Amino acid sequence: MTSPNTSTCFFAQAMESFERAATLMQLHPRVRLELQEPDCEHAFYLTVDMEDRLLPLGDAEARAYAALPVSSFPAFKNVECLGDASLVLPPQALRQANVHMKDGHLRLEDGKVYRWQPGAPRRFRAWRVQHNQARGPYKGGLRFHPEANLDVFKALAAEMTWKTAIADVPFGGGKGGVEVDPNMLSRKELEALAMRYVYVAKSFLGPEFDIPAPDVGTDASIMAVMLRQYSDGEPFRHLQRGFITGKDTRIGGSEGRTQATGLGVVYCIEDFYAEKSDSIQGKRFIVQGFGNVGTYAAECLHKLGGRLLAVGDVGGYIFHPEGIDVPRLLEFMRNHPKGRMATVVDFTQARPISKEDFWKVEADILVTAALGGEITKEVAQALKVKLVAEGANGSSTPEGDSVLFGRGIELIPDIVANAGGVITSYYEWVQNRNMEFWTEEEVCRRLEKTLKRNYRIVRDIARNTPQKGEIHDSRKLCVGQSTDMRCAAMVLALRRIEAHYLLEGFSQ
Ligand code: NAD
Numbered sequence: 001m002t003s004p005n006t007s008t009c010f011f012a013q014a015m016e017s018f019e020r021a022a023t024l025m026q027l028h029p030r031v032r033l034e035l036q037e038p039d040c041e042h043a044f045y046l047t048v049d050m051e052d053r054l055l056p057l058g059d060a061e062a063r064a065y066a067a068l069p070v071s072s073f074p075a076f077k078n079v080e081c082l083g084d085a086s087l088v089l090p091p092q093a094l095r096q097a098n099v100h101m102k103d104g105h106l107r108l109e110d111g112k113v114y115r116w117q118p119g120a121p122r123r124f125r126a127w128r129v130q131h132n133q134a135r136g137p138y139k140g141g142l143r144f145h146p147e148a149n150l151d152v153f154k155a156l157a158a159e160m161t162w163k164t165a166i167a168d169v170p171f172g173g174g175k176g177g178v179e180v181d182p183n184m185l186s187r188k189e190l191e192a193l194a195m196r197y198v199y200v201a202k203s204f205l206g207p208e209f210d211i212p213a214p215d216v217g218t219d220a221s222i223m224a225v226m227l228r229q230y231s232d233g234e235p236f237r238h239l240q241r242g243f244i245t246g247k248d249t250r251i252g253g254s255e256g257r258t259q260a261t262g263l264g265v266v267y268c269i270e271d272f273y274a275e276k277s278d279s280i281q282g283k284r285f286i287v288q289g290f291g292n293v294g295t296y297a298a299e300c301l302h303k304l305g306g307r308l309l310a311v312g313d314v315g316g317y318i319f320h321p322e323g324i325d326v327p328r329l330l331e332f333m334r335n336h337p338k339g340r341m342a343t344v345v346d347f348t349q350a351r352p353i354s355k356e357d358f359w360k361v362e363a364d365i366l367v368t369a370a371l372g373g374e375i376t377k378e379v380a381q382a383l384k385v386k387l388v389a390e391g392a393n394g395s396s397t398p399e400g401d402s403v404l405f406g407r408g409i410e411l412i413p414d415i416v417a418n419a420g421g422v423i424t425s426y427y428e429w430v431q432n433r434n435m436e437f438w439t440e441e442e443v444c445r446r447l448e449k450t451l452k453r454n455y456r457i458v459r460d461i462a463r464n465t466p467q468k469g470e471i472h473d474s475r476k477l478c479v480g481q482s483t484d485m486r487c488a489a490m491v492l493a494l495r496r497i498e499a500h501y502l503l504e505g506f507s508q
Pocket of ligand 1: 294315316369392418
């Protein structure tokens with residue numbers, strides 16, 4: 001199941017820093033070739049039965065059914081409303097129903113006219129890209145997204161190879177998913193799709209071979225049904241838990257996973273200041289993106305004495321010159337009115353500002369925790385911060401990077417800063433293998449040490465200062481000249497991957 005090479009823009013862009021680092025460190029030519037393309041690109045189709053739906057008609061169309069009496073569905077409870085405002089009609093809704101139909105249309109108690117669309121099987125495109133396994137099983141998330149495609153998964157799978165190597169966990173890189181808008185599927189359909197994915201891909205997945213995790217559009221509950229599909233019927237079912245990570249802690253997930261990425265960003269920032277005999281106490285910070293990564297990073301920075309001056313999400317940006325009350329903002333976001341998307345702009349104890357003004361806020365630290373490609377050349381020129389910590393993947397563009405470098409704005413790149421998630425996924429896998437359960441304190445202690453050790457090595461490579469420190473050793477990793485942090489991180493990844501090929505040789 002291998003599709004032709006369709007590399008286009010994302011993958012080519014993602015490989016830019018790979019090529020730069022490979023040239024700088026004179027990566028072994030065969031290793032370079034091995035890493036330039038994935039080991040394997042699986043492309044396949046998934047078919048799933050869709051449930052019946054009621055599709056709302058527009059006012060003009062509905063006029064033709066003005067005389068339709070209201071149908072009643074007493075058993076139609078907890079109605080699932082999808083992204084296009086259609087309603088999922090489960091078969092049990094028809095129990096005791098009193099239905100009046102005309103040409104397949106009916107009126108519900110909300111007064112609206114709906115067209116009944118009978119369920120039918122539907123086909124979806126799916127992929128799993130396995131980039132490299134020199135250091136261990138392929139590892140990477142599963143994304144359910146309407147714009148999912150092979151090019152994106154190739155880029156993300158390669159990124160996982162670098163990230164697992166920098167994090168120094170014994171995994172390779174993989175990524176995959178399905179071209180689907182999860183907001184347009186019922187819960188039952190989504191679960192069926194997830195299970196079908198595992199059914200089709202089972203022969204090339206597994207706790208010792210390729211280990212998925214949540215990504216955009218999937219979550220712990222999807223991981224749970226995928227685990228069931230994978231392990232049901234297996235003779236040693238309990239030994240298969242490590243097939244997937246990002247699970248609920250009640251079924252083998254790791255304590256500390258939810259906050260790990262945000263926390264990891266803060267460990268790196270803490271170390272950035274510790275090196276200068278300074279601390280986060282009193283530092284002003286701004287955060288773009290206030291979801292999982294942004295909220296935990298902000299909460300932790302606040303606890304360490306930092307002051308949040310501005311924050312933004314998809315709804316807009318807010319600012320307070322004296323500092324935003326982080327605990328109150330978190331409470332506000334967690335208790336937002338149901339049925340409405342939470343956004344920081346509705347928090348009235350700070351004033352709204354434009355995105356342009358957000359970038360110009362004078363502060364010590366910017367934490368990115370939204371989307372990629374936000375720090376363009378123009379944004380990098382406008383920034384008034386001293387440190388950028390990339391919680392989000394690929395926040396800064398190559399042009400943005402060179403402006404940051406030129407202006408002396410320090411950068412903790414994504415593959416170093418946001419590796420907390422994948423490191424904790426490794427801890428989850430280890431706990432599953434050994435049938436152990438670690439406390440949150442234990443997870444955080446290990447995470448802090450791992451992140452700080454690798455961050456220090458990357459810093460030494462960037463400055464070309466080989467040394468053995470208290471928790472790190474960069475003596476065999478520097479390349480004889482200084483470079484930027486992103487390239488240095490890639491050098492570390494490639495050195496660690498290359499060691500496997502050089503020491504083990506190439507099988508024939
Ligand atoms: P999330 O969905 O929980 O939060 C994303 C946040 O970004 C939300 O606040 C959203 O409103 C905001 N946002 C979205 N579009 C925006 C826009 N155009 N402008 C401003 N804000 C916008 O996601 P997350 O898990 O917190 O991930 C954030 C970033 O971190 C992503 O780039 C993700 O790939 C990366 N990341 C996450 C993890 C993890 O463990 N969650 C691990 C590694 C990397």
